[in-house]
Amino acid sequence: MKKHNFNPGPAIIPTSVLEEAAQGLLEYQGSGLSFAEMSHRAPQVMAVVEEASSLVKTLYGLGDQYEVIWMQGGASAQLAIAPMNLLDEEHSVALINTGYWAIKAIKAASEIGRVSVLASSEQSRFDHIPKSWTLPTDAKYLHLISNETIDGNQWQKYPDVSVPIVADMTSDFLTRPLPIEKFGLIFASAQKNFGIAGCTCVVINKDWLNTRKKRAIPTIFDYQTHIETQSLYHTAPTFPIYVACLALRWTLAQGGLEEMARRNAEKATLLYHEIDANPLFEGSVQAxxxxxxNACFRITRPELEEVFLNFAAQHDVVGIKGFPTVGGFRASMYNALPLESVQVLVDLMRYFAQHH
Ligand SMILES: Cc1ncc(COP(=O)(O)O)c(C=O)c1O
Structure with missing residues (x-):
C-alpha cells in the first residue's frame, strides 16, 4: 500500500505519471530503447522537451514574450544565475527576508552584486511576510520567494511594484493561476509539483531580458544560450524533463491551474481548520x-512531538517532521497529494488529542 506522502520534496507524484514514466524507462513507445537511452537530440526527445515547454505556456496562458527553458543545478543554481544575468553594476536586487530560501537568495545575489534587504520577519521566526517597505530607486528587480517551503509562509497576493518580480516558485509552481505580467522571471525545481529531481523550469520575459545591460558571464549560464538552443545547448536532463512533461499533461487533464488552486485551498483549509481548533496543535505562521x-505547525506539549510522529508513521503518514531549523511539523500538500491523505492526518490529530 502506498503511504500518505507529505514529503517536502522530492515529493508525491501522481500514480498514473509514475506508471507511464516506468514504462518509458523500460521502453519508449515501441522504439526498442528506454527514453533514458536516447540521444537528447533524438526527434522523440526533442518533441518531449518542446511539449513540456508548451504545456507550461498553455497552463499559465503565457504570451509570445515569455520563453520556457529547462536547466540543471536546481533552484539553488538559479539563485546565482538570475542575478548573473539580470543585475548590472548600477543597480541592486531588492529582497525581503521571508525565511530560509530568502536568506540563501540574499547570500547568492551578494556574491554577484549589490543587494538591498527591504524588510525581514526573522525576529518573529518568519511567522509573516513583511508588507511595509519601500523599493529603492536603484532596484533592478524584486526577488521574492513565492512560497517559503521550510518556514511555511506564502505570498497570497504579489506586491505591486514598479520593477519586474523575479520569483523562486520552487514549491508553488503550477499550483494556482498567476498575474503573469508582474513577473520578469520565474524558476522552479521539478521535484515538488511537477516531477522528479534533476530539472529546473525557467520562465523568462525575453522582452525584459533583451533590455539588460549585459555583463560578462559564462556562456553556459546565460539564459540567452538556452533560449536560442531550445534547452539543448548541452545534454539536457532528458528523463526528468520527460517525467515533467507527463506531470504537466496530468495537470492540464485534471483541469489546469484553477482546479489545482481549488484542490490546494480545500486541502489547506481542512488542515488549518484542525490546527486552529485542536488545543494540542498550533500554527507557526499568521493566518x-x-x-x-507547506503547513507548518507545532504541538503545545513538546514532549509529545516524537510520540505523534511515530503514531502518524504507524498509520502510514510520512514526511511531516519539520525542518531542523524550524522544528515541529510540516505537512507538504503539493498538487498530487489527494484530499483523503489530509483527512487521514486530520483524523489522526483529533484521535491523538483525545487520547492525550
Ligand atoms: C523555495 C525553494 N527554493 C530553492 C530550493 C532549492 O532547490 P534545489 O534543491 O532543487 O536546488 C528549494 C528546495 O527545496 C526551495 O524549496
Whole structure:
C-alpha cells in the first residue's frame, strides 16, 4: 500500500505519471530503447522537451514574450544565475527576508552584486511576510520567494511594484493561476509539483531580458544560450524533463491551474481548520500569510512531538517532521497529494488529542 506522502520534496507524484514514466524507462513507445537511452537530440526527445515547454505556456496562458527553458543545478543554481544575468553594476536586487530560501537568495545575489534587504520577519521566526517597505530607486528587480517551503509562509497576493518580480516558485509552481505580467522571471525545481529531481523550469520575459545591460558571464549560464538552443545547448536532463512533461499533461487533464488552486485551498483549509481548533496543535505562521502547500505547525506539549510522529508513521503518514531549523511539523500538500491523505492526518490529530 502506498503511504500518505507529505514529503517536502522530492515529493508525491501522481500514480498514473509514475506508471507511464516506468514504462518509458523500460521502453519508449515501441522504439526498442528506454527514453533514458536516447540521444537528447533524438526527434522523440526533442518533441518531449518542446511539449513540456508548451504545456507550461498553455497552463499559465503565457504570451509570445515569455520563453520556457529547462536547466540543471536546481533552484539553488538559479539563485546565482538570475542575478548573473539580470543585475548590472548600477543597480541592486531588492529582497525581503521571508525565511530560509530568502536568506540563501540574499547570500547568492551578494556574491554577484549589490543587494538591498527591504524588510525581514526573522525576529518573529518568519511567522509573516513583511508588507511595509519601500523599493529603492536603484532596484533592478524584486526577488521574492513565492512560497517559503521550510518556514511555511506564502505570498497570497504579489506586491505591486514598479520593477519586474523575479520569483523562486520552487514549491508553488503550477499550483494556482498567476498575474503573469508582474513577473520578469520565474524558476522552479521539478521535484515538488511537477516531477522528479534533476530539472529546473525557467520562465523568462525575453522582452525584459533583451533590455539588460549585459555583463560578462559564462556562456553556459546565460539564459540567452538556452533560449536560442531550445534547452539543448548541452545534454539536457532528458528523463526528468520527460517525467515533467507527463506531470504537466496530468495537470492540464485534471483541469489546469484553477482546479489545482481549488484542490490546494480545500486541502489547506481542512488542515488549518484542525490546527486552529485542536488545543494540542498550533500554527507557526499568521493566518493571512500561511502557505497552502507547506503547513507548518507545532504541538503545545513538546514532549509529545516524537510520540505523534511515530503514531502518524504507524498509520502510514510520512514526511511531516519539520525542518531542523524550524522544528515541529510540516505537512507538504503539493498538487498530487489527494484530499483523503489530509483527512487521514486530520483524523489522526483529533484521535491523538483525545487520547492525550
Ligand atoms: C523555495 C525553494 N527554493 C530553492 C530550493 C532549492 O532547490 P534545489 O534543491 O532543487 O536546488 C528549494 C528546495 O527545496 C526551495 O524549496
Amino acid at each position: 493571512a500569510d500561511r502557505s497552502t502547500l
